[in-house]
Amino acid sequence: MGATTLVMLGTLAVPAVAGAVLWRTAADRPDPSAVLRGPTAEHLLGTDRLGRDLLARLLAATWPSLLPAVAATLLGAAAGITLGALTAVVGGRARRLLGALINLLLAFPALLVAMFFAALFGAGADGAVCALAVACAPGFARITQTLAATVAGTDFMAAARVLGLRRHRLLLRHVLPHIAEPLVLNTTVAAGSALVALSGLSFLGLGAQPPSYDWGLLLSQGLDRIYTEPLPAVAPGIAIAFAAVAFQLLGEVLAGAAARRARPRQPEEPTAHPARAGRPAAADHVLEVEDLRVVLPATDRVVRPVRGVTLALRRGEMVGLVGESGSGKSLTALAIADLLPDGARATWGTHRFLGADAGSSSRGERRRRLATGMAMIFQNPASAFNPSLRIGTQMTEAVRAHHGTPRAQAVEQALAALQRVALPGGRRLLRSRPFQLSGGQRQRVAIAAASMMRPALIVADEPTTALDVTVQRQIMDLLRRIRRDDATAILFISHDIALVADACDRVLVMYGGTIVENLPARELAAGARHPYTRMLVASVPDLAADRDRPLRTIEGGPPDPCATAPGCPFHDRCPHRLDRCAVESPVLSPLGPEHEVACWGPLPPAPFRGQRVTEAAATEAAETGMTETDVTETDVVEKEEAEK
Numbered sequence: 001m002g003a004t005t006l007v008m009l010g011t012l013a014v015p016a017v018a019g020a021v022l023w024r025t026a027a028d029r030p031d032p033s034a035v036l037r038g039p040t041a042e043h044l045l046g047t048d049r050l051g052r053d054l055l056a057r058l059l060a061a062t063w064p065s066l067l068p069a070v071a072a073t074l075l076g077a078a079a080g081i082t083l084g085a086l087t088a089v090v091g092g093r094a095r096r097l098l099g100a101l102i103n104l105l106l107a108f109p110a111l112l113v114a115m116f117f118a119a120l121f122g123a124g125a126d127g128a129v130c131a132l133a134v135a136c137a138p139g140f141a142r143i144t145q146t147l148a149a150t151v152a153g154t155d156f157m158a159a160a161r162v163l164g165l166r167r168h169r170l171l172l173r174h175v176l177p178h179i180a181e182p183l184v185l186n187t188t189v190a191a192g193s194a195l196v197a198l199s200g201l202s203f204l205g206l207g208a209q210p211p212s213y214d215w216g217l218l219l220s221q222g223l224d225r226i227y228t229e230p231l232p233a234v235a236p237g238i239a240i241a242f243a244a245v246a247f248q249l250l251g252e253v254l255a256g257a258a259a260r261r262a263r264p265r266q267p268e269e270p271t272a273h274p275a276r277a278g279r280p281a282a283a284d285h286v287l288e289v290e291d292l293r294v295v296l297p298a299t300d301r302v303v304r305p306v307r308g309v310t311l312a313l314r315r316g317e318m319v320g321l322v323g324e325s326g327s328g329k330s331l332t333a334l335a336i337a338d339l340l341p342d343g344a345r346a347t348w349g350t351h352r353f354l355g356a357d358a359g360s361s362s363r364g365e366r367r368r369r370l371a372t373g374m375a376m377i378f379q380n381p382a383s384a385f386n387p388s389l390r391i392g393t394q395m396t397e398a399v400r401a402h403h404g405t406p407r408a409q410a411v412e413q414a415l416a417a418l419q420r421v422a423l424p425g426g427r428r429l430l431r432s433r434p435f436q437l438s439g440g441q442r443q444r445v446a447i448a449a450a451s452m453m454r455p456a457l458i459v460a461d462e463p464t465t466a467l468d469v470t471v472q473r474q475i476m477d478l479l480r481r482i483r484r485d486d487a488t489a490i491l492f493i494s495h496d497i498a499l500v501a502d503a504c505d506r507v508l509v510m511y512g513g514t515i516v517e518n519l520p521a522r523e524l525a526a527g528a529r530h531p532y533t534r535m536l537v538a539s540v541p542d543l544a545a546d547r548d549r550p551l552r553t554i555e556g557g558p559p560d561p562c563a564t565a566p567g568c569p570f571h572d573r574c575p576h577r578l579d580r581c582a583v584e585s586p587v588l589s590p591l592g593p594e595h596e597v598a599c600w601g602p603l604p605p606a607p608f609r610g611q612r613v614t615e616a617a618a619t620e621a622a623e624t625g626m627t628e629t630d631v632t633e634t635d636v637v638e639k640e641e642a643e644k
């Protein structure tokens with residue numbers, strides 16, 4: 001398409017640029033001896049009523065036909081884009097007024113508007129250009145208004161407003177650069193339509209006036225004798241169609257190029273991922289995932305944020321997934337739920353949900369199973385709901401679609417679910433829309449909706465991060481109740497180590513896209529053996545922390561998700577690293593019946609509950625003259641309690 005467009009544009013460019021020099025004389029020279037001739041070897045398209053060569057006139061008219069079309073498009077685009085973009089930066093009342101104006105202008109057909117204004121401005125090429133600019137401006141305004149609306153509500157616009165940027169700066173710096181690409185494409189396509197419209201105006205006598213001429217006028221003059229000599233009318237018609245198609249194709253080619261530029265590189269299949277048959281299914285396991293890998297496309301590289309995650313959840317078990325930002329927790333959850341973003345690819349050795357192997361079922365079957373057996377609760381309850389639909393519609397959607405539950409019965413179930421999560425309001429709440437609820441209410445509705453399907457597994461991705469501690473507690477109570485009542489397994493993703501340790505049965509610690517430790521939650525504080533888990537736990541401040549000392553952090557940053565070097569992902573930050581840590585990747589290996597760790601040199605169990613207690617023990621030992629190991633955890637805890 002690109003080559004064809006180039007050839008077509010080149011074919012137009014030659015007569016457009018050289019037409020006036022090469023053919024103007026022949027085009028304007030009358031020949032009384034050759035009036036109204038048909039096509040001959042001397043005049044390939046024939047002559048007009050003054051004996052002028054029609055081919056020369058057609059070629060010489062290229063520039064006068066294309067230039068006004070491009071000029072009208074640019075004028076209309078400038079006016080329309082300004083009008084439309086203003087809606088993103090003005091206040092509410094002005095925005096409504098501008099919107100109404102755009103709607104009003106759009107209510108009239110563009111060609112009618114063009115003819116009206118062409119007559120108003122007076123027949124002639126300039127009047128036609130202005131008329132067409134006026135006619136196409138509302139279309140540009142509407143597209144720009146729609147595009148600008150997507151930018152207007154963004155956080156960076158809010159931040160720019162807070163910084164006090166003036167409107168024209170907001171417009172030029174923040175709105176237009178974000179929507180420029182589709183507007184440029186639209187302008188190119190519109191130029192083709194403008195050419196057709198301008199030729200139409202000239203054809204009707206409202207555009208170019210003799211002795212000036214363009215293709216539209218030539219077409220009109222040729223039409224007088226179309227039954228005896230079709231070529232004088234057909235040739236300008238073909239020229240108009242040819243140029244209009246060239247502009248349209250140019251728009252298509254630009255759009256294709258833009259899409260290709262935006263489309264990230266497709267990831268190649270992850271390497272070093274041997275196909276494995278997987279272990280036999282355990283009877284009480286709801287979910288079993290082995291060697292899950294996720295590869296994401298990026299514009300210039302391939303991102304591998306999840307690199308061989310193995311996990312399993314039993315019925316009714318609540319498992320915490322912790323790890324610092326970027327360790328791959330959310331992508332692991334999305335891969336399990338088959339909700340990865342476009343272009344992302346997941347592979348696994350085993351993916352068994354409710355006993356069924358994902359590898360042996362079709363995508364449709366897998367999705368159906370996930371839709372009925374799994375529910376997701378997201379961090380931001382605001383974006384989990386469609387703002388334009390009522391809560392009731394969204395809550396009842398899944399049971400109606402998957403269980404075929406009649407509407408009235410689905411509503412009853414929704415009311416029961418709302419009662420279960422202690423949300424008052426009943427039917428009134430079902431009739432409300434998401435924006436009418438607070439964040440905590442929305443999250444409770446999300447949990448109520450999730451519980452309506454009685455799922456075997458709930459994946460809760462930081463469900464309490466956006467909420468205050470009181471609501472957080474209520475949400476945790478709800479999850480616990482659902483788990484107890486329905487034996488639902490819960491994969492609870494959180495940054496709140498203390499909350500996870502308190503609420504979960506087991507904790508999976510994730511680092512650099514892999515699970516580095518899997519241990520019972522009760523052992524998290526004292527029994528963690530991976531240096532990363534230890535440091536993560538130690539970095540949690542508590543009320544007993546010495547406020548004069550800086551908070552503990554883990555030096556360094558998370559590993560680059562694009563890196564392909566072997567070795568333990570934590571080795572460069574690990575104070576206990578061994579030589580082999582930099583070259584050999586450790587795998588998750590059992591340390592005890594319920595404890596697995598991926599480390600070449602797991603630390604010995606901490607004597608007491610975490611770093612805080614260890615330090616307190618040292619102080620206590622120094623004060624009492626005992627050795628550190630003589631100080632029991634009970635001593636330390638008792639002392640802390642007394643101090644509090």
Ligand SMILES: Nc1ncnc2c1ncn2[C@@H]1O[C@H](COP(=O)(O)OP(=O)(O)OP(=O)(O)O)[C@@H](O)[C@H]1O
Nearest residue numbers: 296303305324325326327328329330331332341561
């Ligand atoms: N659509 C995407 N395209 C490219 N990279 C992505 C995409 N989504 C996530 N990533 C990258 O993948 C890595 C893991 O992201 P993920 O959201 O799973 O981390 P996380 O552990 O859940 O972090 P957080 O706790 O902050 O939510 C990060 O480095 C992130 O930058």
